[in-house]
Amino acid sequence: MVRRRIRVPETQGASPCTQTKKLDLPPTESGEGRRSTKLDTKKYNMKFKFKKDKRNPYWKKLELRIQKNAAKKDKKFILTGPWKKFLEKRDGIKIYLVDGNWIRNNLYGGFNHGGHGYVCEYIPLDEIWVLTTHPVDCKCKHVKPNRMMSKNFRKSLILHEFTERNLMAKGMIYWKAHQLAEEVEKKAGYIRDPYSDI
Numbered sequence: 001m002v003r004r005r006i007r008v009p010e011t012q013g014a015s016p017c018t019q020t021k022k023l024d025l026p027p028t029e030s031g032e033g034r035r036s037t038k039l040d041t042k043k044y045n046m047k048f049k050f051k052k053d054k055r056n057p058y059w060k061k062l063e064l065r066i067q068k069n070a071a072k073k074d075k076k077f078i079l080t081g082p083w084k085k086f087l088e089k090r091d092g093i094k095i096y097l098v099d100g101n102w103i104r105n106n107l108y109g110g111f112n113h114g115g116h117g118y119v120c121e122y123i124p125l126d127e128i129w130v131l132t133t134h135p136v137d138c139k140c141k142h143v144k145p146n147r148m149m150s151k152n153f154r155k156s157l158i159l160h161e162f163t164e165r166n167l168m169a170k171g172m173i174y175w176k177a178h179q180l181a182e183e184v185e186k187k188a189g190y191i192r193d194p195y196s197d198i
Contacts, residue, residue, distance in 0.1 A: 048183060053175045063174040067118050070125055078124055079107075093126055093165070095158060100131040112138065113149075114161045118168035125169075128161045130154060134197070142198045153197045156190035 053060060083102035087095045103111045107122055112135060117125035133147040134140055144150075149157070160181040167177035185194045192198060 048180060050176050050179055060173075060175065063119065066121050067168055067174065069121070070118050073117065073121075073125060075124070079122060084129075087130075090162070093128055093162065095128045095130065097132050098129045100133060100135055103129075104135070111135075114157050116161050116165040118165055119174055128158065128165060130157050130161065139195060141196045144197070150191075150197050152190040156185045156188060156194065159188055159190070160185045160194065
């Protein structure tokens with residue numbers, strides 16, 4: 001399997017908000033249908049202007065602390081149970097489908113669509129968790145009445161989490177990694193936008 005690296009070079013003299021980023025992306029999900037399609041990474045060269053973080057400073061401090069302490073995680077601490085089902089392994093990262101209701105009732109009430117070890121202190125570094133259903137309070141458009149995620153939404157979500165995780169592993173803060181991961185989702189085109197399940 002070919003390893004894909006994420007490079008994030010900064011242009012000299014540019015403002016931190018208008019730096020050119022080159023992203024080498026992970027391969028797409030090979031689960032359903034077993035037809036693996038590699039993404040053309042050349043089309044993801046982009047100029048990107050980051051949005052200013054206007055959230056409460058508490059969140060930035062918490063995210064930085066989780067990211068900084070990620071390497072110190074106990075590798076033996078792995079949560080298992082009927083709420084967690086293995087989906088696939090890609091570039092050494094295990095991807096799991098998880099029951100969002102169980103997670104919000106037992107681990108963290110604010111867990112949204114997905115997560116990884118650089119943003120969630122209870123997820124091992126070599127795992128990505130994605131929900132099987134949309135949370136009841138999510139703001140996504142075009143969600144089915146039973147709240148099940150479409151295959152394309154899940155593919156887009158896995159691409160998002162994989163990209164965000166790899167950027168954060170290289171030292172990029174969550175706020176910027178999340179924005180670039182959303183941009184990669186849009187360019188991949190599995191769904192109309194990251195907040196719509198069609």
